Amino acid sequence: MPLSTSDRSLVEPVIRRMNALRPLSAEARASLEYAMLDGLQRAGASEDLISEGDPVDSVRVVLSGWLCRYKTLEDGRRQIVNFIFPGESCDSHAFLLPVMDHSIATMTPVVYAEIKRARFESLTRGDRSLAEALWCETLVNNAVQREWAINLGRRTALERVAHLFCEIFERLRPVGLVDGNSCVMPVTQMDLADATGLSVVHLNRTVQELRASGLIVLRDRTLTVNDPDALKAAALFSPSYLQLYRFS
Amino acid sequence: MPLSTSDRSLVEPVIRRMNALRPLSAEARASLEYAMLDGLQRAGASEDLISEGDPVDSVRVVLSGWLCRYKTLEDGRRQIVNFIFPGESCDSHAFLLPVMDHSIATMTPVVYAEIKRARFESLTRGDRSLAEALWCETLVNNAVQREWAINLGRRTALERVAHLFCEIFERLRPVGLVDGNSCVMPVTQMDLADATGLSVVHLNRTVQELRASGLIVLRDRTLTVNDPDALKAAALFSPSYLQLYRFS
DNA sequence: CGGCTGATTGATCCCGGTCAAATGAGGTGG
């Protein structure tokens, strides 16, 4: 479908984020912007963009909406291993690993830019700043993944959910998606359960425990945290792994 | 301490591994080998090589011994988030992220090569093949980290331990540390517990369950798996995430 | 109004944690 030139403002946060990860040359910035505008796509909620085992033939950059990376076991058990938020990219390893080891699904309607492999390679060939920014993103991603491991392995249900909420808040903030003490929470409790390694039932009870203790307000797909420090304390949350200083 | 020229054979597996990840130019290979031989180090068991929050000022490549990446919570709970085996490197992000988000400890005595940041940068500046091999290593690492997430979040105790054993086997094999159906298992049950998110007591009982069912023999720091397929089935293990085809 | 999806609640069970003690297996010094 046709997209207006006002889409430029749509890709701006991506450029800003990449540039914060690693300073981009003016040319890299321009050609990235152009490539993104060239490949704008939309997807509905609950669609698989790519599945485990699929060949990787393009890089996707998220402009709006929430996605998740997940893996499943043969018998249907499912674990969301990470979220993907606006400004982040999906498959920056397009040309290094041939097939996906996990799946990527939309959790909400999504707008993203798809850059084909060949084009992406020509983007990074000439200028190493873009490749470095993407590598940097991979490294931050890796750090997030490690934090998720300790979350799943060693935190209690309450700590896990609180920690996830803290992380979501801090990751949405630099892209302007946090408004005061609130942000949208457009996903189902089933998704939150799969992200925290809990059953839906117990996730629900844990959310209610957080509500009862006054740590969160979760209503109408909106999460409000009146006392962020209290929530962080309950979650044993320390944001250093997110490398946020880069975005300030 | 002085190291003989026979150390060349010590670094050879590293070169081979890097080359499998991404073909290295002859110069890259030579200068990497030289840099490693120049920075050989030893460490005893149970030492922290670097801790969460420390600045990263060098890249370490493991030549022999087992290490682990771990994170801890304020109250002492500890999660091993990954193992590091011979041929693998520790901090390939030396020049992109300034401080460690996790700690790295030896689990056995270790020999490694330390390449200082400045030297490392000059290694990658001239030739992009080495940087790409390291990026590739980071990506594989990332995939392993995701598998650990589903291991911790969705597998039962028995599946987790079986899965860890399968992974150890497959990661040791390409560096020649698997002998038939056996490999060394030089770590304590406490370490295995911290890697699987279990308590030591329950890990012990799970190991005994694996023994009783005939899936493993674990004795004298040696792990033997007589029927690898059976163990893989019990673990719901599928090795694709390890990208092993590269090493065959 | 019926059907669907997601949130919530209740009852019950069991996997895995916790606490505590016993057993082994080196290592060391007398």
Next chain:
DNA sequence: CCACCTCATTTGACCGGGATCAATCAGCCG
């Protein structure tokens, strides 16, 4: 060679966090 210490493995008893199963409730949409 033995006494002793330390660290790792193992076992037992008990408990509780979170899973499971099932039913109800609340929107939302056609």
